[in-house]
Amino acid sequence: MSALALHPLTAGFGGAVEFIFHKQVSNVTGGHKVGGFEQVLELALRQIEVSVVALAIAIVVALPIGLYFGHKGTGEALAIGLGNATRAVPELAAIALVAAVVGVGFWPLVAVLSLLGIPPILTNAFTGIRQVDRPTVDAARGIGMTEPELLRKVEMPMAVPSIMGGIRTASINIIATATIAPLAGVLTLGNFIINENVYGANGVLAGAIVVAVIALIFEFALAGMQRQLTSRGLRLQAQ
Amino acid sequence: MRFNQKKPLMALVMLIAALALAVGISACGGGSSSSSSESTEAEAPATEETTEETGEEPAEESEEGGSGGEAITANPANEKVSLTIGSKNFPEQEILGEIYTQALQAAGYNAKSDLSLGSETVALKTLKAGKISGYPEYASTALTAFFGLEPEEVPSGATQAWEKANAEFEKEGLTAFKPTPFESANAVGLLKSTAEKYNLKTISDLKGVSEKLSLYGSPECEERIDCLAGLEKYYGLKFKEFKPVDIELRYTVLEKGQADLSILFTTDPKLAAESDKFVILEDDKDVFPAGNVIFVTSQKVAEEAGPDYQKTIEDVQSGLTLKVMQELDARVELERQTPKEAAAAYLEAAGYVE
Numbered sequence: 001m002s003a004l005a006l007h008p009l010t011a012g013f014g015g016a017v018e019f020i021f022h023k024q025v026s027n028v029t030g031g032h033k034v035g036g037f038e039q040v041l042e043l044a045l046r047q048i049e050v051s052v053v054a055l056a057i058a059i060v061v062a063l064p065i066g067l068y069f070g071h072k073g074t075g076e077a078l079a080i081g082l083g084n085a086t087r088a089v090p091e092l093a094a095i096a097l098v099a100a101v102v103g104v105g106f107w108p109l110v111a112v113l114s115l116l117g118i119p120p121i122l123t124n125a126f127t128g129i130r131q132v133d134r135p136t137v138d139a140a141r142g143i144g145m146t147e148p149e150l151l152r153k154v155e156m157p158m159a160v161p162s163i164m165g166g167i168r169t170a171s172i173n174i175i176a177t178a179t180i181a182p183l184a185g186v187l188t189l190g191n192f193i194i195n196e197n198v199y200g201a202n203g204v205l206a207g208a209i210v211v212a213v214i215a216l217i218f219e220f221a222l223a224g225m226q227r228q229l230t231s232r233g234l235r236l237q238a239q
Numbered sequence: 240m241r242f243n244q245k246k247p248l249m250a251l252v253m254l255i256a257a258l259a260l261a262v263g264i265s266a267c268g269g270g271s272s273s274s275s276s277e278s279t280e281a282e283a284p285a286t287e288e289t290t291e292e293t294g295e296e297p298a299e300e301s302e303e304g305g306s307g308g309e310a311i312t313a314n315p316a317n318e319k320v321s322l323t324i325g326s327k328n329f330p331e332q333e334i335l336g337e338i339y340t341q342a343l344q345a346a347g348y349n350a351k352s353d354l355s356l357g358s359e360t361v362a363l364k365t366l367k368a369g370k371i372s373g374y375p376e377y378a379s380t381a382l383t384a385f386f387g388l389e390p391e392e393v394p395s396g397a398t399q400a401w402e403k404a405n406a407e408f409e410k411e412g413l414t415a416f417k418p419t420p421f422e423s424a425n426a427v428g429l430l431k432s433t434a435e436k437y438n439l440k441t442i443s444d445l446k447g448v449s450e451k452l453s454l455y456g457s458p459e460c461e462e463r464i465d466c467l468a469g470l471e472k473y474y475g476l477k478f479k480e481f482k483p484v485d486i487e488l489r490y491t492v493l494e495k496g497q498a499d500l501s502i503l504f505t506t507d508p509k510l511a512a513e514s515d516k517f518v519i520l521e522d523d524k525d526v527f528p529a530g531n532v533i534f535v536t537s538q539k540v541a542e543e544a545g546p547d548y549q550k551t552i553e554d555v556q557s558g559l560t561l562k563v564m565q566e567l568d569a570r571v572e573l574e575r576q577t578p579k580e581a582a583a584a585y586l587e588a589a590g591y592v593e
Contacts, residue, residue, distance in 0.1 A: 029462045096487070103497045104455075104484050182458035183485035191483070195459040197358055197384060 016205035019192075026198050034199055035206065040189075044210055047188035051175045051218075054110045058117030058170055063163070066125025070159075071151045079126040083119035091116055091177050095184045104185035112184075116177055117170035124166025128159030157231045164226035171222060175215045179207070189214075311551060311591050313347035320544050321349045325371035327362050328355035329486070330571040330578060331423070331506060331564065335375040335532060335556075337582030342555035345592045346547050354578070359384055366413070366535065372544070373536030378404045378418060379528040381535070383465065390465050391473075393528040397422065401533050414538050417553050418531035421506065421561040425465055425527040426519035427454075428503035428510070430493055434518050441523040442474055445500075449476040455492045456502035458483035466502060469526040493517065505529075506561065508569030532556070558589045 018024070023036035069075035091112060098108045132155045140154045156163070179190030192199045192207030199207075227235075322343055326336030333354045343350035353371055356362040362374050363385065378400040382388040386407045394400045397418045405415040427442055434440075437448045445452070460466035461481055470476050478500070484492055490509055492498035503510065503519060510517055534552050541548060563585070570581040586592045 026462065029464055029468055032462075032468065034462055096485070099484070099488050100491055103495045104482065104488065104492060105497070182483045183488075185455075185482045185484055187458070187461075187483055191458050195462075196360055198459045198462045 013205070015202040016209055019199070019202040019206040020210065024200070024202065026200065029198065035192075035203055040206065040210060043187055043189045043191055044214060046186060047175070047178050047181070047190075047211065048214060050106065050110055050113060050181060050186060050188065051171070051178050051214075054113035054174050054178075055117055055167075055171050057110065057114040058121055058174070059167060061114065062118040062121035063125055066122045066163075066166075067129060067151060067156065070126040070129025071147070071155060073130065076126070076130075079122055083123040083126075086115055087119040089115070092180060092183075095180065099184055106186055109181050109184045109186050113174045113177060117174050120169040120173070121163075121166040124162050124169070125159070128162025128166075129155050131162070132158045158234065160226065160229045160231075160234070164222060164229065168219060168222045168226075171218045172215055175211065175218060179211055309554065309590070310593060311342055311345040311555070313345060314547050315347060317347035317545065317547055318349060322351075322372040322540070322544060322548070323370070324350060324352050325356050325362055325365060325374035326352070326354040327359060327374070328357055331568050332375060333578035334567050334571060334581050337578045338555060338585060339373075339375070339534065339552055341582055341586055342551050342591060343548070345586070346551040348544070348548070363535075366537065367411070369537070372540045373534055375532045376415075376535045377423060377530030378415075378533050379424075379465075379530030381408070381415075381533070383528065390469060390526060390528045395525065395529070397531040401531065404533060408535060409538070412538055413535055414541055415533040415535045416549055418533050419556045419559045420531070421559050421564040422529040422531040423504055423506040423564075424522070424529040426503050426505050426522065427470070427500055428489075428493065428517055428519045429500050431516055431518050433499055434520075439520055441521040442470065442476075442526075443523050444520070445474070445476055449478050451479055452499035453480045453482060453497070454478045454500045454502070455482045455484050455489070455498035457486045457489075460502055465527050473524050473526045490517070506564050506568055508565050508572055511562075511565045512569060512573065532559075555586070555591055558585070
């Protein structure tokens, strides 16, 4: 029957787009149809929701630490080491661990995802601040800026490209990884990807396409934000 | 990090990155889907008189993996036949794959295993592509997932289910050997204390209570007719909520008190080992079709491999009752033996190999 005839490569792009907009027959659901715009939208919104919350938490946690140590010029081993160490934790293992200890659901999932976003934000904020031209910082200090002023008015503006780069990497990591959420109690677009049995090859591809589109939207939004935050002088320099 | 300028080029780069991401994700998805396919185990229902099919070897009611199978003798004529035995990617399947592989080796075949192929869809594709010689499949899964039957159309007798599946497989150039004695099905499981609190024995007893209870199951459970969709449709149940979880967590969520109900499998070793803690509700409307395992192979391979192929497989599985299968699952899932070790222990204890 259809499952036998279906091959992911032959199913193709058109089938996936069809899946996004129209419900399709599945051979394990006892007749009710799956997919369609409503279900795709519902899962996409859930994916965006967990991703935004996780990204926000990652920023709140990682950015101040990165900025502080970057400004102090100490704790390099800690900032970089911590960043790299958390990067080495496989997310699936982390989810399994959190599930075993805390349980499954929205918040445990968000915790794991934000853990994933912390390393790039932390490392990039730290190195971004460290790499600010030292004579410039000294000059600012020379004209009487206080330390918080230095960070806010000199170092941070000059480190914007690096800091935003970290946030953008984190957002892509988080959005992509949020696809495994259906294994931890939250139905995201990964549901289509994980359950080929139910949604077919069209569903798998449709899920991947929508996730990619969401990642792109985030990427463009953050790029726009970065442009707004970058000072005019730096932008000219970049040209 | 200067993304501001040169927008058209940047957009192109991002598009490529996104596509790469999409491909990457779907690849990951393929991998993980295998874990969810474990639930298909559940598709197969259980009860009946299945032991009679195994028929011919009277000695094999086998308790602990144990009674007398005839020792398999090596036939030198089989040496030039190479076979690759596959399996889906969860312990029970891997144990079965190993049992078949080692038995075929004992019969003189040049056999090797290629286990953990993923979901049934992947396993079937691999078989049809000729990359494996055969793999164990649940008759009910084959009928519902491959051949589009409704669960209520799946015959409850093991022989009838096998005959029906085999007839369909033959149209595809495949063939299925006789079914195993044991069968496996999805089950609604819960803590014994919860069952006592609400006085639950059957799934029908959930009527009127289910609105207060949460149900956890594999992500695919939600839409499957042999899972949540069936509970809603045939039992008319509405649950407080359904939460998808990794199949590995099906007992954890009960132990953690997160789930009131969780979808388990009748062959789960934990059900036997911790029967004072976990119970399953009787499927009084037969919504979860039980499935005995049938070994699916291509007709071409079966012909080339000679009569010992089918005979070895049907002989060696005849000792696999529900109890034995649970015990073997326990060795792997609870005692952390490898499927290979568990299979070897079975073959030896049952007397198929010395």
